[in-house]
Amino acid sequence: MLKYCEMNLDRASNYRKDTAWLEDKKKYNSQWLVMFEDKNLFCTQKNEPVFLTLAALLNLKIDKQLLSEAIFIGLEGEVSYFVLDLTNLNEQVLNKANQLGEFYDIRQFGPSIENQLASILILGRALCYWHRTHKFCGRCGTVNKLVEAGHSRTCTNQNCLHQTFPRTDPAVIMLVQKTFSDGIERCLLGRQASWPKGVFSTLAGFVDPGETLEKAVQREVFEESGIEVENVKYIGSQPWPFPSSIMLGFISTAVSSTIEVDQDELEQANWFTRAQLKQFTNWGDESEGFKLPRKDSISRFLIDCWINSPELA
Numbered sequence: 107m108l109k110y111c112e113m114n115l116d117r118a119s120n121y122r123k124d125t126a127w128l129e130d131k132k133k134y135n136s137q138w139l140v141m142f143e144d145k146n147l148f149c150t151q152k153n154e155p156v157f158l159t160l161a162a163l164l165n166l167k168i169d170k171q172l173l174s175e176a177i178f179i180g181l182e183g184e185v186s187y188f189v190l191d192l193t194n195l196n197e198q199v200l201n202k203a204n205q206l207g208e209f210y211d212i213r214q215f216g217p218s219i220e221n222q223l224a225s226i227l228i229l230g231r232a233l234c235y236w237h238r239t240h241k242f243c244g245r246c247g248t249v250n251k252l253v254e255a256g257h258s259r260t261c262t263n264q265n266c267l268h269q270t271f272p273r274t275d276p277a278v279i280m281l282v283q284k285t286f287s288d289g290i291e292r293c294l295l296g297r298q299a300s301w302p303k304g305v306f307s308t309l310a311g312f313v314d315p316g317e318t319l320e321k322a323v324q325r326e327v328f329e330e331s332g333i334e335v336e337n338v339k340y341i342g343s344q345p346w347p348f349p350s351s352i353m354l355g356f357i358s359t360a361v362s363s364t365i366e367v368d369q370d371e372l373e374q375a376n377w378f379t380r381a382q383l384k385q386f387t388n389w390g391d392e393s394e395g396f397k398l399p400r401k402d403s404i405s406r407f408l409i410d411c412w413i414n415s416p417e418l419a
């Protein structure tokens with residue numbers, strides 16, 4: 107199962123707009139995630155995220171008014187989950203939070219955290235990021251306020267009242283494969299100069315306005331590698347809120363084979379056989395040589411699918 111894809115809490119979309127219902131949920135059986143600058147609070151001894159009760163949260167000496175900035179994540183039976191961003195709070199609050207754990211980027215623990223839990227954490231992260239970067243109305247520039255349990259923001263200018271919703275930016279990510287004249291299938295992987303040495307991954311890029319996903323796959327592959335592709339097949343998707351994307355995974359077939367790398371996008375791109383990929387080590391390994399992308403990424407999922415399921419091609 108793809109990482110970050112098992113957010114199984116009930117989002118209660120029809121109830122969460124009801125202020126009385128929401129206040130009730132905050133008071134009884136609530137579990138709280140806290141975040142600081144896109145980092146979740148972890149207990150590093152156990153490599154587990156920290157959930158706080160309401161009492162423990164208030165014990166951080168936060169202003170009770172801040173609870174109106176809480177974001178509702180979902181329900182699991184009688185338990186309600188919320189997230190609160192501590193990024194702009196005073197040092198005293200942060201010091202108290204730091205006594206309960208340490209703030210870490212989830213990607214540091216991503217592959218080792220149970221999938222449903224990881225999916226909840228990235229949802230909290232995504233929503234906090236969106237609120238922090240949408241403080242002002244995009245239409246008139248007035249301050250926005252959080253509404254609908256944190257799933258919307260509304261302009262406070264009474265002549266505007268423009269409402270905005272959390273953004274997810276679609277990005278396509280694609281494994282390009284081709285059967286060469288020697289009868290052997292190869293796939294196209296590239297690497298960015300900023301990645302750890304030896305790591306190669308599938309190509310990817312953002313969908314342009316007015317563009318279909320299939321055209322985005324064809325355009326991105328051609329722009330980055332000079333390869334033309336056809337037969338674009340959808341495989342699956344993965345939320346990737348680092349900071350605000352959803353990755354849409356495809357497999358496609360190349361109709362050309364000569365690579366011309368766009369150096370602005372990629373440092374290098376190559377064709378690899380399945381036999382070669384099986385010799386790759388993993389992202390994060392100390393060894394020399396080629397490495398596969400992060401285990402929690404859809405890129406890795408697509409590569410593993412291609413290696414193990416030739417019928418996908």
Ligand SMILES: [Zn+2]
Pocket residue numbers: 243244245246247248261262263266267268
């Ligand atoms: Zn406005």
